[in-house]
Amino acid sequence: MFDTLTERLAGTLDRIRGKGRLTEESVRETLREVRVALLEADVALPVVRQFIQDIEGKAVGQEVLGSLTPGQALIKLVHDELVELMGAANEALDLKAQPPVVVLLAGLQGAGKTTTTAKLGRYLREREGKRVMVVSCDVYRPAAIDQLRTVAGQAGVDFHPSDATQRPVDIARDALAAARKNLVDVLLVDTAGRLHIDEEMMEEVRAIHGQVQPHETLFVVDSMTGQDAANTAQAFDQALSLTGVILTKTDGDSRGGAALSVRQVTGKPIKFLGAGEKIDALQPFHPERVASRILGMGDVLSLVEEVQQKVDRGKAEKLARKMRKGNRFDLEDFRSQLEQMQNMGGLGSLAEKLPGMSQLAPQMKAQMDDRSTAHMIAIINAMTPQERRFPDIIRGSRKKRIAQGSGLQIQTVNRLLKQHAQMQKMMKKLGGGGASKMMKKLSKLQGNLPPGMLPGGGNKPPF
Missing domain, CATH: 1.10.260.30 (Signal recognition particle, SRP54 subunit, M-domain)
Structure with a gap:
């Protein structure tokens, strides 16, 4: 993820990194290149405009031009603004509620909701020590229920059976009752998607939402849709009052426009990134770490x-x-x-x-x-x-x-x-x-690293 953006930004910012003196014109020229890089990464135009405007106001003032190392000061400013753009800090799932805590996942068809439901279940079981149950309310897509049953088994979480002849609202109601009966900590509700937003889909999701009263409502979106991801998230938020976003298929997205647009357009935090098909390929979204990665500083x-x-x-x-x-x-x-x-x-x-x-x-x-x-x-x-x-x-x-x-x-x-x-x-x-x-x-970086792992370092790959 971010390969294209990282390459462009790293080249632009490296040219001013070691400079001992910057003029207003050289700062503006650098920011013009940053603007082009962001647009090429498919970041939403209003987001790019606001981002550049925020940086420019600080960059031509004492914060950069008055610094002893203005090149490095400008890079730090870009980094800090990227962090702010994506949400400042990781916002974890709020599970502080009477069990079972209901988490509803919504989104368009093909975004990866079913697989993400199982991944999230595994994450909560392993990292949070929660007993998790999953249920599918998708009675339209062939084998959707069977798919969730399979990946739930791989994730090691409970699966509540459902049937394509049932009403989605009834499935959700029965699953919540079963979760209470079995003393489940978290119930993950996988909903049906469509190829595009339509009123029938929204009405159904709203009905399920009203039935189970989820504590968290997450929008699952394919990161490769770029700025469209932010627009569809905004439409879902108007219908459901989202609490967060999960970006999927980030391993196939070299631009990263969705990650930089979603928070600013919707006001909702990105909570997780899905990066691969494996059941453990889900990671919390940390804006500061992602910003460092975008600027080639690693993570x-x-x-x-x-x-x-x-x-x-x-x-x-x-x-x-x-x-x-x-x-x-x-x-x-x-x-x-x-x-x-x-x-x-x-x-x-x-x-x-x-x-x-x-x-x-x-x-x-x-x-x-x-x-x-x-x-x-x-x-x-x-x-x-x-x-x-x-x-x-x-x-x-x-x-x-x-x-x-x-x-x-x-x-x-x-x-x-x-x-x-x-x-x-x-x-x-x-x-x-x-x-x-x-x-x-x-x-010393963090905790105890297991001995025996191959060391890295330098600019040469180990193999």
Whole structure:
């Protein structure tokens, strides 16, 4: 998300970063480029106008031109205004009510409401320790109820059965009664969508809303619809009085216009971002972290949180002990690290959270393709246990067999072996205590980071 915007803004702001003197004209020229970048990102025009106006008023005053480092002062001003534009701080779900707390999800068809319902259920179960029940009131879309039953099972939350012959309002009423009977903490109500806003749809959603009296009413919207996301959210808010927005499919949106427009247009906070199809691909929306990511400053806090939540601590500690003893970093270890990276969203997801990644050359960014991670795992899987433990024995005939077994070229196998050899050298250096020192520094950022994770750093991807 924000790839295009980050690239444009980073280039524009880098040109004034180190300047010791800025004139009013150079500030206005910079802001003209910022305006174009925002419009190209499909940010709503009124939002762009207000954003530039707010910055310009402060930038040509003492706040920037009177600063000892005006270039950096202007960048900080842009960052702070981005944070303000998106909501200043994360606004979590308000669950402080008599259980069961009802959360209603609404939106257009295809936005991902059903999957998001299950993702939110999993999030509340794992992060908030809540007992969650989900129910589908979508009696129109074929297999919508079955889909929610399936993803609810994957999320580990209770599913209240419903039937396409029932009235949506009756389904919602019965689900609320069942939630009370079963001492459920949170009831998530998935409603039907349409391809476009119509009065019949709005009337039905209003009826469900009136029946269950939700404590939170969330609008689920596809981020790739750009500024249209803000317009449809505004229409739903007029009908339902929304309490927040969930942006979905952000992993496929390189512009980010929806995230920058929704709050300003609707006045409603973005509460979550959906970034992928996996059931755990839902994350709280933190405006300050997103603003830092947009400006190429990275998002180390989110990266550390992700490591804490998704890394297998047992495997990480086992690898750390192995390295401390001076044992070899073999291909089994390499595969384990690659799999853990996949669990955290892949190399691309990790890279965008590291500072300075926007300054990488295009060919370097192209190498950060998550398919290459899958290819490396496939190659290692095609090896025998002995070959994984002792890579040095892999020669001509073995390489040919491994390439055939993985469905890849011998050159790709050679590249993997070379990369592993480089990793092995690095891990050997870290085994003498360097790794623990590095981890202690990272741990100071937030909480305790599991030892044994591959260290990052620099402008070169690890693979």
